[in-house]
Amino acid sequence: MIDTDPKMAKHQEERLKRHKQQLKQKLTELFQIDSPDLDFGLYRIMNQKRDEITRFMDKDLVEAVDEKFGECDEETRTQITGELKELEQTIRNTYGDDALDAAGLKEEYRKAARGRELHEKWQQLHRDAEEASVSDLQKAEIFAHLEEFFSRYYKDGDFLSLRRYAANEKYAVPYNGEEVLLHWANKDQYYIKTDRFLKSHGFDVGTYRVLFEVVQVEGQSNGNGTGRYFVLAGDDAVTYDDEKHLLTARFAQVPLSDDDLLRRFPPGSGRQKPNQDDIVGGLVAEILRGDGIPKGLVDALQTNERDTDRNPRLYKHVMSFTRENTSDFFIHKDLGRFLGQELDFYIKNEVFRLDDLGTENEVAVERYVKRAKVLKSIAHRIIDFLAQLEDFQKTLWEKKKFVLRTGYCMTIDHVPKEFYPEILANEGQLAEWRNLYGIGEAKGGQKTLAGDRVDKAFLQSRPYLVIDTALFDGDFTDRLLEKLQHPDGTPVEDLDEAVGGLMIKSENWQALNLLQERYREQVKCIYIDPPYNTGNDEFLYRDNFQHSSWLSLISDRLYCSKPLLLSEGSIFTSIDDNEFANYRRISDHIFGIENFISTIIWQKV
Template sequence: MSKQKDQFIALLGELFQLNQPELDFGLYRILHARSAQIKTFIDTELGSEIDAHFAGQSQSNAHDALEAARVKVAETLGEDAFLPTGELKPEYRGTKVGKELELAQQHARDGGGVLADDAQVYEHLYRFFSRYYDKGDFMSKRYFVAENDSRAAPYAVPYDGREVMLHWANKDQYYIKSSEALSNFTFELTAAQAKELGPQSGFDFLPPATTPLKVHFRLAAAAEGEHNNVKEGQERFFIIHAAEPLKLETNDKGLPELVVQFDYRPDSTKSGQAGTWQQKRLAEAEQVVGEQLANLVFKHPELRSFEQPLFAPAPTDKQPNRTLLAKYLGKFIAPHTMDYFIHKNLGGFLRRELDFYIKNEIIRLDDIEADDAPRVDEYLKKLRVLRKIARRIIAFLAQLEDFQKKLWLKKKFVIDTQYFIPLALVPERLHSEVFENPAQQADWKKHKLSGSSEKKTGQILSAPEFIKQNPGLIVDTSLFNSDFKQKAIAQIPNLDDETNGILLNSDNFQGLSLIKRHFQDKINSIFIDPPYNTGKNDFPYKDNYQHSSWMSMMQDRCNLAKDLLSPKGLFSVQIGDEETANVRCVFDSIFAERKNSIIVRRGIKNVQAQFDDIDRLSLGHDTIHTYSKCSGLRLPHLKQTLDEEKPGKWDTFWRGTDRKTMRYELLGITPETGQWRWEINRALRAVKAYDEYLQNESARKTLDEYYIENLQAGVDLDFVKLSDEGVAQYYVPPQAARLVSDNWLDIAASGNITDFQHEKSLPMLQRLISWSSDKNDWTLDYFAGSGSTGHAALSMPDSRRFILIEMGEHFEKVLTPRIKNAIYQKSLEAPKESKIVKIQRLESFEDTLNNLQLPDTPRLNSSTPESSEMTRDYMLKYWLEFETTGSPSLLRMV
């Protein structure tokens, strides 16, 4: 086997995700289950076809062609055309036969041309596919010309002719990375040990056919599929779960499986470098697993088969005593740097690039012009073989990518739904059950209700008495069984109308997809505070693609959110200096109109104060960019209440602007230049109104009192008079508020109600929400963080309804308790206004992959020769879709 073929086989193993057969989770598990069929397909479709086409051919063809060219030169020019060294004399090199000889010599040096043998076909296949693949992702880099020693490879940007076009490296891809930490890692111990013994040759990606020994690493503190939030910057460590580090599970075939449980949390005992400390914690974990496994084996002898391979040697130069367990612990805790993207149309992209590659980097016009017809025909046949094989590989890769795209885009299932329900809406027949629930009683005490379940005499209050003393009580259905929850919500006639808030524990892309149908064009205010992408672990990005990863993440989610925004709604995004320019570029390309870029105050860290000079000024502001989906949207004035009301005053009615139609006689004056402030009819009414005030009310009321009295009656009066100096003046009413500009440095952007690192201030959020929405309108935040937006919406005097989407573990620890506390505050202040809040948890993309199932045997019988064409089409296009039909994550809802 040629070096080029070996190289390409290794690449195929990576492309088809078969290079790690011991991994047994997600798509790895599905592909490994059919690795025998994939191996047969590759051998048949790739190896056999190329080998058959090049059978019997050798590099002697090139030397035969060279000898024929020499003979032709001698016949045409004579033997004296050659130097004693055998080379053609310089004066004959420009002749037709001289050029043919030179080309034949080049072919012989190259081994017979660009496609002389199968090694060069494999070389071109490797070069083509490897240039687009990078650690689990296909990058949309459109190559324009080949790279050489003197020129870096430039790329072609697709351009559609518009005046200005925005493009970035990952524009054609969905960003799917919510975290760099896996919550569920599974490997097959037998296959892992076999891999450690040495690599398999050829296309053999199969593990040994023995009883599988599966080992799972799981996060005990988080449910399956949960990830840490992309905005959370606190340093955390994988620490063996103290309460139950090891446990035994049995699969559906009755075979034992070992589960090693971890917590992923900050470590208060940490000292020294983070990496060194994590390795110390892993060494402790390995020791605990050994001790616990020995105890489990005593109770469950069937686990004895795990002991020897789990602690088998897996040394490296730097870690000569490393065990197999330590090796896979290292894989589990390492940042998961693959699979950041899913291509939106991988097949179309690679097919276009393949044709361009063949035309630009393989075909040589000199070959076609110089060779005779049979050689050209043979050359084109080889090109067709290469193109056919490459297109079949593309079809297979597109099937894998399109299947993942289908899983990513499918509506995710709601795994759990709970409610915060005002007790006033719970049927009275359930009140005693509520009152007798100790978990609910503890929750009320936790939120410091003013009432007590005991009288001052020490006697226990009855349920009706307690409820009467605490009219703002909230029932948390998560503290009850499902039967109670169903009975409680069944009696609420208009559940949607009574729902004031929705909390979604989900990736924001999936959360937005779920609510799109119900809330399309219905949300008046959207505010987001996405990761600032500072490069300090606030956003996971692919190496060398920090900003393009972030832009892809923002674009797709913004497109979904735009569909939810009402025609009169306002979309606001707060961002720091690192990505503010890219926000403008992405959002300008999506929305019809940018309204404002508002400056807000942020906390300043003067970390450079210790130095004599600095490289730049400390950053003291963030920017809130606001957008509308419809051009020409008019917004109400945004006003700020003043500490003291300013009294009314008189100001000159003349303006320096020059409109001749606004020069008319008023109070005996006609301006020669400039103009009056208002058109004539309004000005005359204002003169008359002031005369009426002087005649009828001036003795009893000040002008300010008279103006306010009329304003409260719904009449907004204007006044114009002639001053003692003979100048026309108009009345400026009393001001209880001032108009707000795009300078919001009067309020801080950061809040301090929770310990959450990126909390936003309630006054700032309330100003934004009140500007773009009215009472009971919906507001949305799909980077909800600690829940500040929901808290702000609840605590406004004329409260709004809200939707918060967040996937971090602090959804349970910070966001949900904060919203519950805000509900209690609101319900205690105004019990009759208390409404329902719904809390839902969606399956994650990781859950969807892990819930895929395959039948034990392939559904297509490919053993007969007549089925070869059907088998090829099936493997290229349909097998993944067909064989996963019926998986729990792919149930079709009717």
């Protein structure tokens, strides 16, 4: 066997340690356990599983690598040992029992071609046996491959194929021979920011109130920065209202170049560029420098909100506010399948390097079989873990949501007269009529209203006046629905049939999903007015994925809309130049290019 150089062994040991640490850092990102103070979405779940995930990264993963190498080593060594015994028996049968020594076939037998051939084969088998033994170098290569593979598909809470620039760094696009294939970076993911839209954020600190507001600033979408970041908006971004005990910080999301980012948020020790901690820390420091903030509030903002928090109160809320608005844009529809396919492609091209076959860089493929087996086995353990978490999020997203509140709007001619006194006594309903129609106002109100009074005679004379059950209690609504009548006075037997329209306040994909069974193939016309994705509207998108984020949003909602349309139904869409081309492609794909009718163009003024 070949002796190991101590210096080389030390180098391999250090390399193994370095790659283990790099993989652990990447998995900490993937499993989203690096932000214990965040308390929304998946972060809340991951904080509960922190110990389990940490054990997997620190112990189970390393042991699994050793175990898999051991399995492959045992299998390979068994095969090599068998071949070596066979070869040595052949040598003894040919040259005698004393033909072998520690270096192989004795020198006097190597002069003939047959002897040299047997000696070289004996030496090769011994080298193969050495190669089959697990080494720190081989382990380091596995950890390096794992870190490299998963780095290609994850950023800030989302699994997606990150941009590659080198000629030999490629992705595999699923293609089954279609004439035209429409593909984008996050095609197989749900866009889930439709209920967010840069919301404000507020929290209480004793008798004080702290409010983070999002404001638009001039040129917000026209910068030349490489990424968009939250900054405090102007010199008066932080104000304190002593009367209301209200501290307000106004944020804007703006594009910043790398140089701008460095100037605003100097990186911490040992870092070339600022990370999330540097940015949040800079924002916190700016807020605390605001004029007129009471010392008691400043002190409270710099203490922990809960004993289990890692960071002070203000830091925690700034981190949560910025993270929730800038990360976790997507949920993958089948993360396990996606990463599994990409892993196979990675192994073929990065481990076996099939492109090198037939070139001067070609090496024996057998050399890579063992590490490929170990890499695939360990990677699938990580993939399975990640897929469980992502599938849980997907299940929550796809689950039909509970209806929180239902109200009915109906004209007076559907309401029995016995309910008139309660209607007339409802100040909320009367106020709504005044606001909408001016009913009951002495000046500028209904000219036909005698004495500016809303009474029983008034209700009887206006059969099409609308009442809103949201302004009444549940008991009134239940009794009214039980006794609801048609304009001719006959009772309503089927409430669904009597309802002439439906208005839903909801996240739009969830609402469309809820309507699938009840309204399948019943809708004559659909009109949509989606975000134009100008960069300065309320549509949130991940940096460098503006158009693909929008395509994921639109495609899922169009797919949900199609089953609702009658076969002769129509869909109209208001769109501008920013996404017109992409929208035309996706609508042609979903509804069929042969069903396109026309584009109606109007002049901007």
